Amino acid sequence: MIRFRPLRAALTAAAVTLGCLCGAVPADAADAPYDVLVFSKTAGFRHDSIAAGTQAIRDLGASGNFTVTATEDAAAFTSTGLAPYEAVVFLNTTGDALNAGQQSAFEGYIRAGGGFVGVHAAADTEYDWPFYGDLVGAYFSSHPAVQQATVKVENRGTAATATLPRTWARTDEWYDYRTNPRSTARVLATLDETSYTGGSMGADHPHIWCKTYQGGRSFYTGGGHSQASFAEAPFRAVLLGGIRYAAGRSKADCRPESGYTSLYDGSAAGWSQAGPGGFTATDATLRSTGGMGLFWYGARQYTSYSLKLDWKADGDDNSGVFVGFPASSDPNSAVAAGYEIQIDATDSADRTTGSVYGFKSADLAARDAALNPPGEWNAYEILVEGERLQVFLNGVRINDFTNTDPARGLAGYVGIQNHGTGDDVSFRDIRIRELTGGVTGTVQAESFSAQSGVQAFTKAGANNGQTLGYVDPGDWAAYNGLVLDGAATFRARVVSGGAGGSVQVRTGSPTGPVLGTVAVPNTGGWSTFADVSTGLTGVPNGPVNLYLTFTGTGAGLFDVDDFTFVRPSGQGRVVGLAGKCLDVRSAATADGTQIQLYTCNGSAAQTWTRSAQTLRALGKCLDVSGAGTADGTKIQLWTCNSSGAQNWVPQTGGTLVNPNSGKCLDVSGANPADSTPVHLWTCGTGANQKWTLP
Incomplete structure (x- = not known):
C-alpha cells in the first residue's frame, strides 16, 4: 500500500546506511523452453575457439532450458529452416557467409520478431550486406595484440550484465569498430583504452550492446576470441543473458541513450531519507530496509525530464518511484502532492507495476509482456513533460497519464520508497535527462554560475534550504547552459520583507536582450514565500547563458528561492x-x-x-x-x-x-x-x- 505511517515529532531524516546487501535472492523462474541455432561458418579467418564456444552454449542450454542446434551449413537459412528458432547466434563467423536468398530469409526472420546474437568476429562478417551491418551495430576495423584490459560496465540492468562488476579485468582480443554504435544501440559496456595498448576509438569505445531492429532483437559482445573466454563464468553469464534477451525470454530497454546525468551510481550526495527505515548501499546498488520512508534527491527540482532507473524485487515486494513532490522531511508530502509509479505487481489494477498509484492503471497486457519476474532486473523510464507523465517498462510504454488535479503537480523532486520490513527492492543507476525540447527544469536560484552582489543565504522554508539573497538594485546572477526552447512563462518563488522590486530575465549578458520582467512585491515578511510569474518573448532555442538582473529602490529588496521556465502543454x-x-x-x-x-x-x-x-x-x-x-x-x-x-x-x-x-x-x-x-x-x-x- 502507499500510505505512510505518521511520523513522531522528534524524528529526523536518516542518512543512507552503508553495508552489506543481505537476504537471500530466489533463483530466477525457469524460462519457457526455446530453441537456438548456432551458426559458425567462416569465409575468412577461422577462430580455434568455435568448438569451445559451441560447447559453452550447449552447456548453457542444458541448464537454461533451451536446445542448441549447431551448423556451418548456410542452407539452414530459409524461412522454413529458421522458423523453429527463437534466436540465432553468429559465433565467430567471418566473411560472406550467406548468399542473396539466404540473406533475404534471415531478414524476414528478424522482421518477424527473431533474435540475433553476435559473438566477436560476427562483426567481421558480411561487409556488403547493409541490413546485417545495421543489425550487428558496427563492423570490425582492427585489433591490437591479445592482452588484458578493463571493461567498464555502463548498464547492469540487463540479464547479460546484472552480475558483472562495474569494472571487469579480463584478457581477450579487443576489437576496434569502423563506427560507434551508440546512436542506434544501448551500449552496455565499454573498453577503457588507458588499460591496454593499441585501442583506436578513444574515450567512448563500445564493447557490448543491444538493440531492437526492424521487429527483432540484437545483442553483440566483442569478447570471445580465445578458447579460454568460453570457460570464464562472467563471460558465460554475458553470453547467456544475451541469448535470453535475443530469444525474448528476458526483457531489457535497449533503446539508444545519451545525455543523462547520474543521480545515484554509488554516491548518495544530494540524497536524504524522509521517514523511518532507509536503504543499504553496496556495489552501487541501493536496497530498501524498513519503512515506510522515502529516499529523495533534494539537490534540485525537475519539471520536464526523463528519469531512468533499474529495479529488482526479490519476490512479492512493494516499492515505488515518487515524482512531483515538494521538499520535506515528511514522506507524507510526497503522497499528498506528488505521484507514485508503482513497482509491486500483485495489487489491484491501479496499484500494480507501472500504475500511477491510485490514479491510472498501466496497460496490463503491455505491462505483462514487458515485465521480468522477481529476481531479475527491470528498467523504468518515467517521462515527464509538463503535466503529462509516461511510463516505459523495459523500453515499452505502458502508461500515459495527464495530471488535472490543481492540488498536485509533476514538477518537483524525485525519490524512491522503502515500503517496510520484508519488502526488499533494489535500485541501480538512477539517472535523469532534462528535456531539450522545453523547460530546462526548476533551478535553485542560489546555484548560479556567476554573480555580482548577491549571495546564497540559508533560510528556513526554502527549497533545498537556501535562497539567493542580499539582492540590491543593479545586482545580477548568471546560469550557464539552460535550455529554454518553447518556454512561454517565467515563474519564480520569492520572499520579501523589504521594499520589493523586479526581476529582469536576460540572455547573453547582464545587459542582454530582456525576455520578460516580473514584479516582486513585499510578500508579508521574510518567512512568507510567494510565486510570481510573467510571460516571455523572443525566447532563443538551444542552450543559453541566462542572467537575472534586479531593480528597485533601496537595499535588501527580496530573496529568490527558485525559478522555472514553463512551456505550453502539448x-x-x-x-x-x-x-x-x-x-x-x-x-x-x-x-x-x-x-x-x-x-x-x-x-x-x-x-x-x-x-x-x-x-x-x-x-x-x-x-x-x-x-x-x-x-x-x-x-x-x-x-x-x-x-x-x-x-x-x-x-x-x-x-x-x-x-x-x-x-x-x-x-x-x-x-x-x-x-x-x-x-x-x-x-x-x-x-x-x-x-x-x-
Whole structure:
C-alpha cells in the first residue's frame, strides 16, 4: 500500500546506511523452453575457439532450458529452416557467409520478431550486406595484440550484465569498430583504452550492446576470441543473458541513450531519507530496509525530464518511484502532492507495476509482456513533460497519464520508497535527462554560475534550504547552459520583507536582450514565500547563458528561492528512431514540404504542437499527401484543413496512426540517418514506427 505511517515529532531524516546487501535472492523462474541455432561458418579467418564456444552454449542450454542446434551449413537459412528458432547466434563467423536468398530469409526472420546474437568476429562478417551491418551495430576495423584490459560496465540492468562488476579485468582480443554504435544501440559496456595498448576509438569505445531492429532483437559482445573466454563464468553469464534477451525470454530497454546525468551510481550526495527505515548501499546498488520512508534527491527540482532507473524485487515486494513532490522531511508530502509509479505487481489494477498509484492503471497486457519476474532486473523510464507523465517498462510504454488535479503537480523532486520490513527492492543507476525540447527544469536560484552582489543565504522554508539573497538594485546572477526552447512563462518563488522590486530575465549578458520582467512585491515578511510569474518573448532555442538582473529602490529588496521556465502543454519535440526528431525539411513553410528524421536541435522546424488530433509546426499541419492510403505515401507539411489526412492518434505501443488510412507514421527503410523521409506504412512493431510526443 502507499500510505505512510505518521511520523513522531522528534524524528529526523536518516542518512543512507552503508553495508552489506543481505537476504537471500530466489533463483530466477525457469524460462519457457526455446530453441537456438548456432551458426559458425567462416569465409575468412577461422577462430580455434568455435568448438569451445559451441560447447559453452550447449552447456548453457542444458541448464537454461533451451536446445542448441549447431551448423556451418548456410542452407539452414530459409524461412522454413529458421522458423523453429527463437534466436540465432553468429559465433565467430567471418566473411560472406550467406548468399542473396539466404540473406533475404534471415531478414524476414528478424522482421518477424527473431533474435540475433553476435559473438566477436560476427562483426567481421558480411561487409556488403547493409541490413546485417545495421543489425550487428558496427563492423570490425582492427585489433591490437591479445592482452588484458578493463571493461567498464555502463548498464547492469540487463540479464547479460546484472552480475558483472562495474569494472571487469579480463584478457581477450579487443576489437576496434569502423563506427560507434551508440546512436542506434544501448551500449552496455565499454573498453577503457588507458588499460591496454593499441585501442583506436578513444574515450567512448563500445564493447557490448543491444538493440531492437526492424521487429527483432540484437545483442553483440566483442569478447570471445580465445578458447579460454568460453570457460570464464562472467563471460558465460554475458553470453547467456544475451541469448535470453535475443530469444525474448528476458526483457531489457535497449533503446539508444545519451545525455543523462547520474543521480545515484554509488554516491548518495544530494540524497536524504524522509521517514523511518532507509536503504543499504553496496556495489552501487541501493536496497530498501524498513519503512515506510522515502529516499529523495533534494539537490534540485525537475519539471520536464526523463528519469531512468533499474529495479529488482526479490519476490512479492512493494516499492515505488515518487515524482512531483515538494521538499520535506515528511514522506507524507510526497503522497499528498506528488505521484507514485508503482513497482509491486500483485495489487489491484491501479496499484500494480507501472500504475500511477491510485490514479491510472498501466496497460496490463503491455505491462505483462514487458515485465521480468522477481529476481531479475527491470528498467523504468518515467517521462515527464509538463503535466503529462509516461511510463516505459523495459523500453515499452505502458502508461500515459495527464495530471488535472490543481492540488498536485509533476514538477518537483524525485525519490524512491522503502515500503517496510520484508519488502526488499533494489535500485541501480538512477539517472535523469532534462528535456531539450522545453523547460530546462526548476533551478535553485542560489546555484548560479556567476554573480555580482548577491549571495546564497540559508533560510528556513526554502527549497533545498537556501535562497539567493542580499539582492540590491543593479545586482545580477548568471546560469550557464539552460535550455529554454518553447518556454512561454517565467515563474519564480520569492520572499520579501523589504521594499520589493523586479526581476529582469536576460540572455547573453547582464545587459542582454530582456525576455520578460516580473514584479516582486513585499510578500508579508521574510518567512512568507510567494510565486510570481510573467510571460516571455523572443525566447532563443538551444542552450543559453541566462542572467537575472534586479531593480528597485533601496537595499535588501527580496530573496529568490527558485525559478522555472514553463512551456505550453502539448508543445515540443516528436522523437523517434535513434533518438532523432520529426523535422520539417529546411524549415520551409510551403505546402508539400517533406517531413523527415533529423538530429534534434531545438529549432522551430522540430517544435510541434498537439491540437486535438493534429500535429502542427511552423503554423501548418502534419499531413498525408492526397489523403493517400498506400504504403509509401509522402508525409508533408500542409495548410491545416480539418481533413482526415491530418489526424494522428498515438497508440499504447508508441505508434502514431492516421485513422483515415489505418496506417502509421514510419521512417523510410528504418534508416536513422539525418534527412531520411518519413512516410505512411502498414503498422508494425519496429522502432522506425515508435514516437514520443510532446
